Amino acid sequence: MNIENTKTQMSKGIFEYCILSLIRNEDKYASEIIEIFSKTKFDIVEGTIYPILTRLKNASYLSYYWQESNQGPPRKYYKITPEGLLFLNQLDEIWSDIEKSVKQIINY
Amino acid sequence: MNIENTKTQMSKGIFEYCILSLIRNEDKYASEIIEIFSKTKFDIVEGTIYPILTRLKNASYLSYYWQESNQGPPRKYYKITPEGLLFLNQLDEIWSDIEKSVKQIINY
DNA sequence: TATAGTACTATGTAATACAAAGTACCAAAC
DNA sequence: GTTTGGTACTTTGTATTACATAGTACTATA
Numbered sequence: 351m352n353i354e355n356t357k358t359q360m361s362k363g364i365f366e367y368c369i370l371s372l373i374r375n376e377d378k379y380a381s382e383i384i385e386i387f388s389k390t391k392f393d394i395v396e397g398t399i400y401p402i403l404t405r406l407k408n409a410s411y412l413s414y415y416w417q418e419s420n421q422g423p424p425r426k427y428y429k430i431t432p433e434g435l436l437f438l439n440q441l442d443e444i445w446s447d448i449e450k451s452v453k454q455i456i457n458y
Numbered sequence: 459m460n461i462e463n464t465k466t467q468m469s470k471g472i473f474e475y476c477i478l479s480l481i482r483n484e485d486k487y488a489s490e491i492i493e494i495f496s497k498t499k500f501d502i503v504e505g506t507i508y509p510i511l512t513r514l515k516n517a518s519y520l521s522y523y524w525q526e527s528n529q530g531p532p533r534k535y536y537k538i539t540p541e542g543l544l545f546l547n548q549l550d551e552i553w554s555d556i557e558k559s560v561k562q563i564i565n566y
Numbered sequence: 567t568a569t570a571g572t573a574c575t576a577t578g579t580a581a582t583a584c585a586a587a588g589t590a591c592c593a594a595a596c
Numbered sequence: 597g598t599t600t601g602g603t604a605c606t607t608t609g610t611a612t613t614a615c616a617t618a619g620t621a622c623t624a625t626a
Contacts, residue, residue: 351517353545357552359581360475362614363467364556368563381573386566390559397615400574405613409459422572423622437461444465448472449557451498455476458494467613470583489604505584508606513582530603531591 361392367441368392369402370411370430374438379417379425403428411437469500475549476500477510478519478538482546487525487533511536519545 372383380399387394406412411434416424430438480491488507495502514520519542524532538546 351513351519353548353552355581356471356474356549358614359471360549360552360556361471362582363464363470363612364560365614366464367468368560371564372566379573386563390562391555392559392563395615396574397576397617398613401576401613404575405459411459419572419623422624423574425573440461441464441468444461444468445560447499448468451500452472452476452553454498455494455500456479458480463612466583470613471581473583487604503584504605505586505607506582509582509608512606527592527603530593531605533604 358393361394364445365392365394365398366402366406367438367445369399370406370434370438370441373412373428373430374435377427377429379427381425406434409437410434466501469502472553473500473502473506474510474514475546475553477507478514478542478546478549481520481536481538482543485535485537487535489533514542517545518542 368387369383372378372386380396380403383403384394384396384399387399403412407414407428411431412428413431414426414428417427419425476495477491480486480494488504488511491511492502492504492507495507511520515522515536518539520536521539522534522536525535527533
């Protein structure tokens with residue numbers, strides 16, 4: 351039980367919410383998402399991002415399309431679906447509840 | 459992929475932090491902790507609490523002692539160790555980072 | 567053609583919550 | 597004394613998700 355692992359465990363489960371949030375207002379491809387995450391204190395790697403995107407796509411919360419790139423191979427852009435938006439709105443609520451509950455417990 | 463499971467996954471990993479926080483200022487036994495949690499929007503059950511307490515004890519972050527009860531069987535009180543306090547201070551930092559990172563991403 | 571950079575796919579392993587089953591102790595009722 | 601109900605603790609198999617890793621594929625450049 352070390353601090354790095356605990357940090358990972360604490361972040362685990364929040365990534366889906368974060369990724370959907372990123373895609374809420376603008377379609378994105380995986381490497382773009384990884385780049386954005388790298389600017390936060392989250393440590394997330396591609397081995398995590400891709401399965402999450404696939405999972406969300408399989409659940410019909412995201413759709414995708416391919417777009418040529420002038421910097422390398424084509425990119426797979428993800429776009430949030432109406433169902434995805436509904437789901438995400440619920441996740442907003444849940445995250446808010448979690449923050450409040452943690453605060454409640456820390457200040458107990 | 460349903461909302462209940464996602465809620466669970468989002469909370470998962472935070473419970474260790476919460477339990478250590480509860481024990482920070484005052485020794486506690488399991489059922490007491492469950493009772494406090496029941497007043498928050500966390501859904502946590504004994505099947506989770508006990509293994510967490512055991513894990514933290516095995517990592518030397520908690521110590522314990524038995525105390526007779528006049529309402530039933532004896533209670534196993536947990537007390538945070540100096541190492542546990544150090545660890546918890548780190549978790550305070552990590553949680554703060556996580557909150558900031560989520561906010562950063564939501565507002566991206 | 568080979569190399570470098572960019573992008574995507576898949577999987578075995580590790581970690582943690584939960585449902586569930588079970589054990590144990592004490593007090594009250596019979 | 598025995599049974600019942602309430603209280604408290606222990607254990608474990610299953611489900612889920614992140615990560616390290618290995619690999620494939622496309623485009624531009626040397």
